[in-house]
Structures are given as structure tokens and as C-alpha cells.
Amino acid sequence: LRVGLLLSIMVHGALFWHPAAHAMSPEEARHLLHRTGFGVSATQWQAIIDREYEAAIDWLVDQAGRSAAAPPPEWVNDTPLWTVVQKGWTTEQRRELRIEKRARIAELRGWWINQMLTTATPLQERMTLFWSNHFATQYSKIYAPMLMYRQHALLRKHAIGHFDRMLHDVLRDPAMLLYLDNDKNNVNSVNENLARELMELFTLGEGHYTERDVKEAARCLTGWGVVRETGEFRITAKRHDGHTKTVLGSKGNYDGDDLARLLLEQASTAKRVVRKLWLEFISLEPDEAVIERWAKQFRDNDYAVDTLLKTMLKSPQFRSDGIRGALIKSPVELYAGLMRPALDGLTIEQMSEQVGELRAGKRLPRLLEHAGQNLFDPP
Numbered sequence: 001l002r003v004g005l006l007l008s009i010m011v012h013g014a015l016f017w018h019p020a021a022h023a024m025s026p027e028e029a030r031h032l033l034h035r036t037g038f039g040v041s042a043t044q045w046q047a048i049i050d051r052e053y054e055a056a057i058d059w060l061v062d063q064a065g066r067s068a069a070a071p072p073p074e075w076v077n078d079t080p081l082w083t084v085v086q087k088g089w090t091t092e093q094r095r096e097l098r099i100e101k102r103a104r105i106a107e108l109r110g111w112w113i114n115q116m117l118t119t120a121t122p123l124q125e126r127m128t129l130f131w132s133n134h135f136a137t138q139y140s141k142i143y144a145p146m147l148m149y150r151q152h153a154l155l156r157k158h159a160i161g162h163f164d165r166m167l168h169d170v171l172r173d174p175a176m177l178l179y180l181d182n183d184k185n186n187v188n189s190v191n192e193n194l195a196r197e198l199m200e201l202f203t204l205g206e207g208h209y210t211e212r213d214v215k216e217a218a219r220c221l222t223g224w225g226v227v228r229e230t231g232e233f234r235i236t237a238k239r240h241d242g243h244t245k246t247v248l249g250s251k252g253n254y255d256g257d258d259l260a261r262l263l264l265e266q267a268s269t270a271k272r273v274v275r276k277l278w279l280e281f282i283s284l285e286p287d288e289a290v291i292e293r294w295a296k297q298f299r300d301n302d303y304a305v306d307t308l309l310k311t312m313l314k315s316p317q318f319r320s321d322g323i324r325g326a327l328i329k330s331p332v333e334l335y336a337g338l339m340r341p342a343l344d345g346l347t348i349e350q351m352s353e354q355v356g357e358l359r360a361g362k363r364l365p366r367l368l369e370h371a372g373q374n375l376f377d378p379p
Helices: 002-012 026-036 042-048 053-063 091-118 122-134 145-158 163-170 174-179 193-202 211-220 256-264 267-281 288-300 305-314 331-339 348-358 360-371
Strands: 224-227 232-235 245-247 250-252
Touching: 026 042, 026 053, 026 122, 042 053, 053 305, 091 122, 091 145, 091 331, 091 360, 122 145, 122 267, 122 305, 145 163, 145 174, 163 256, 174 224, 174 232, 193 211, 193 256, 211 245, 211 256, 267 288, 267 305, 288 305, 331 360
Parallel strands: none
Antiparallel strands: 224 232, 245 250
16 A cells, blocks of 8 residues: 555655756656656656756766666676586486576576666666567577576667667677577578578568578678587688678678678668667657658767667657557566566665565566566567
8 A cells, every 4th residue: 555655646746846947847757757767766756857858868868877787696607507418417417407597597587677676777777678679589499598698788788879889799699699590500501590580670671671682691690600618609610601692782792790781771770770769768650750860860870879869858759748658568667667666765685675575586577477578588
């Protein structure tokens, strides 16, 4: 009852608003905090309510970090616990490996949930979640908790940085290479999975490439794989196709980095990313003329995500009364948004004490799985 009352008061803004000259209205502040974070906490409210609107946007974006506030699980720097079962292992050894992996991915899910609930920069978590959806990778296929953490750290690093650099790094990410079978992609047996997803989902979008482009792009990525013993990226020269390829009308002896550059030069790549961010932050009805204008600015500005976010959040489209309360929350947004305001100001340790047996880092991931959004394992 106390939590419900607190949430109700906060939603209406009555406790925390002290009018100041040119400050944003409570309605604008509430809309901004809901769209860029998880719920409306007293701390976040006090941080922005007396600011001018554009200054509040600059503050929200600029303060977002590039790394997690709390340290990750201790095992993330261990020798990778993900390789195939070794020859001669007993049934008991195989079972123990499965149990250890399940425990580690569960711990990783709990760690990320706790970041969402306790971070001082929720926009960082929202953007990390956004890119995890864009570059979706299934733990249940690669079965490697440490590699999932490495990919998460990569996306977090670039979440409010530069999309072009993130794309180059994703193509070298072991979790992605394994998930889309590029470790099997070689000059004598070309695998198109990564090339197809790269064009269809990560960059251009359907209708902006041909089947021939996919085949040629896959040749660019031959030999890009993973060292099984360490989980590190490697390029195996003898597996790479070193001949001329033709991608999107351009010819050259291209590799994966060249392929990323070619895709980033296409106007449709910037449009696709901007459109997805529109759907995430503004509405389900994109304005294609505005998206085209923002996409050009995005590409001309070296794919700077922070600059794009500021443009979007300051725009009349985002500030329109008609879009408030009009987006459906994902399970993660819903649960974290319900819990975060009630836990405002607590550290992870304090939160665990307050919540007791319902510790968020252990219970909430299971609730999310039942709700259909299992972190690190999209359907």
C-alpha cells in the first residue's frame, strides 16, 4: 500500500515540483523520465524539474556513462566456460558444467536488472537494452555466459556513442559470430547467416539490397571467427576469400571492415536506425519526412547517437501532447518502472536488505522470463 501510494503521488508530480522560471512543466518532466528511463523516481525528478527543457535534455544525455556503475560478476574475466565438452568427460562432469553455466547466466541477468533499478543514469540502461534488441543474440544457442557479458559490455560502451564504431565492433564480437554461424563461414563453404542479418536487420532493411549482395557480403566475412580455447575474435587468412567482391554496386577485395563501411555509406542504414529510435522514444507512427532529415544529420555527424538523441528529445514531435502515454511498455520497462521509484536512493546491498526474500536480482529475471522478455535470450 505504501509503495502504491508513493507511486501515485509521484506520477501526479505533487510532491516534487517547485516552479522556476522557464522550467518544464510536470507533464513534460513525467513524459521525459518515463520515455528515457524506468518510472519516475524522486531523485530523477528533482534533478530535472527546475531546469529549462533543453538544458534538461543535455544533462540527461551527457551524464549517461559508458560502463556499468556496479562491478560485473567475478567470473567474467575467467578462462571462457563455454567450450564444447572435452573428450573423456564423465556424465557428472558434463552435468556440473551445465549447472555452472545456468548459474552464471542467471547471475548475469540479475546483475543487469540491479543496474536498471539502482543506476543514476537510466538512459544508459534504456539505450543498452535498445541495442541488445537491435543486435539480438541468444544465449541458449551459443551457451556462453562470458561471451554474452562481453557483448553486453560492447553495446553498453557504444550505447550513447557512435553507431558506426559499434557496427564495426559487433562484426568482430565472438557472441555474434557464433550466434549467426560465421565461425563456419569460409571460402570453400560460404555461410550467409551473418551477412543476411547484417543487411536485413542491423543496417539497410528489406528492399535495399539483393540476394546477390547477401552472397557477396558473406564472402567478405569469410574467415572471421572465434578462438575456441579463449573466446577471442580471430581472422583465419586461409579461410578468407581474398578475391574481388561486388557489394551494392561497388567492387573491391573487401573484408568485414570494408563491408561495414559500405553499409554505413548507404542512406537507408541511417534511416533504419533513426526509425527504430523513433518507435522506441516517440510513437508508433513515424513521420518519414522528419526521419529522412534526422537520418541525414545522423550520417553527416559520424553516426553520433548522443547528438541524435538530443535532436529527437528536443523535437516538437517528442514534446507533442498526443504521444504521451501512447507506447506499450515492454516487460522489462514495466517491472523495472514499478520497482525503481520505490527503491529510489538505495544501493544494491541496501535494496537486497529491504526487499528480503524477493531480491530483485534473483526474482525479477524469472518474472521477466514468464512475461516473454528473458534478458540475453530473446525468442
